[in-house]
Amino acid sequence: MLFSRFATPSLGYANAYSFNDPSGMCPVCQGIGKTITLDVEKAVNHELSLNEGAILLPGFTVGSWYWKLHAETGLFDPYKKIKEYTPEEYPLLMYAEAQKITTAETGDMNVTYEGIVTRFMRTTIHTEKDTSKRTAKVMEEFTVMQACPTCKGKRYNAEVLASTIDNYTIYDVTLVQLTELIEILKKIDNESRHPIIVGIQKRVQDLIDIGLGYMDLCRETNSLSGGESQRVKMVKQLASSLTNMIYTFDEPSTGLHPRDVYRPV
Ligand SMILES: [Zn+2]
Known part of the structure; x- marks a missing residue:
């Protein structure tokens, strides 16, 4: 007043x-002041390469479709340890927005690539779908609560x-x-x-x-x-x-x- x-x-x-x-209210956290986000340290083992199974999230096991999307599309060197990625490569791996890529590895097919965090946020956190038990477990294991990056925890817009x-x-x-x-x-x-x-x-x-x-x-x-x-x-x-x-x-x-x-x- x-x-x-x-x-x-x-x-x-x-x-x-x-x-x-x-x-x-802050539009990002809806006035809660905190947001749930992927815990990057838990989702990716920075000491390993893609070939060694650096991505620990479910669905990214070596040889799987999502793993191939990162390891076999020519975007990254699959033998390179994540901690050795350049300032260009690392954000591409983690935070890239969805983008169409064409590569020989996928038979010149047009595929959609997006960063690990970007995909996780879209499919697991910002989803209208009911959270299944499995998703709930993934959430518990791989997410952290942090102060909302937009309002810095202040809750207002x-x-x-x-x-x-x-x-x-x-x-x-x-x-x-x-x-x-x-x-x-x-x-x-x-x-x-x-x-x-x-x-x-x-x-x-x-x-x-x-x-x-x-x-x-x-x-x-x-x-x-x-x-x-x-x-x-x-x-x-x-x-x-x-x-x-x-x-x-x-x-x-x-x-x-x-x-x-x-x-x-
Ligand atoms: Zn906020």
């Missing part, structure tokens, strides 16, 4: 600033990350501790006392007052400890506009550092 109102260039509604919404308040993106703001966030909010507010900022400031200050100043907004709700989530709920309740309510808290100081026990009072 803060960003949809104050950030420039503005992207409009608050939804546009959510990594759970198609308009705000480029437009959201370009929209800032005082040079802070929404991602930056979720990373800082609440004690720092309150300072940023004061700077943004710049004495204007805008109701939206004042409201957010109040919430953040409540969380700090109750001893949660060390937290950031990145924390996922399920990663909160029992005591932390209880305090977050407390702040939410106390900030609601209901009046004349008597709250009964059962051990509200559970999980609090002895130093902070007095804070909820």
Whole structure:
């Protein structure tokens, strides 16, 4: 809400600033911040040549069709160890986009060649087909989770990350501790006392007052400890506009550092 109102260039509604919404999420990882990719170290033994069975992925055993596509099409020297491939050869082996090649080895037939990683991503990961048990096992064995290369794990798309308040993106703001966030909010507010900022400031200050100043907004709700989530709920309740309510808290100081026990009072 803060960003949809104050950030420039503005992207409009608050939804546009959510990594759970198609308009705000990174298109590559769909807002997850991580992508699954082939673990090259596991898929290829760089110490071996193609003839020695360097490609460890299923379907690439020496003599198989996919193996021939790499080893017998004249693109590579099948006796050369992978670690000795040139800066031109290695990307061709691993990452080449699908391309038609004609070689004598395949009887002058037109065949489609594509890099090992490219093929794996297309057939195993970016596929609509239901994952079979076999594929699931291959996935488990040969893939790694890594920070999304496009958003660098930030989960938002480029437009959201370009929209800032005082040079802070929404991602930056979720990373800082609440004690720092309150300072940023004061700077943004710049004495204007805008109701939206004042409201957010109040919430953040409540969380700090109750001893949660060390937290950031990145924390996922399920990663909160029992005591932390209880305090977050407390702040939410106390900030609601209901009046004349008597709250009964059962051990509200559970999980609090002895130093902070007095804070909820
Ligand atoms: Zn991403």
